[in-house]
Amino acid sequence: MENVAYSSGLGQAIVQHDFFQLSIPDKWGYREEDTRFVDAILEGKIPPVTAEDGYKAIELVEARYRSAQHDGERIQLPL
Incomplete structure (x- = not known):
């Protein structure tokens, strides 16, 4: 759980709320592509994309x- 403080504008009251980070499945977005890119760079290889x-x-x-x-x-x- 993370506590986040924010305000709706200058001079406005600061509000605090507790938020829970949602889990993101491994197949979401470009996670696998990003992992392969980083691995290629670390290994001195050409990235697949x-x-x-x-x-x-x-x-x-x-x-x-x-x-x-x-x-x-x-x-x-x-x-």
């Missing part, structure tokens, strides 16, 4: 948005 992979994923999403803005026009990759 690289910054280049992330860049390409964002590039693909951006191309889809551009295509949608231009009535489905084909967008040439790389941007």
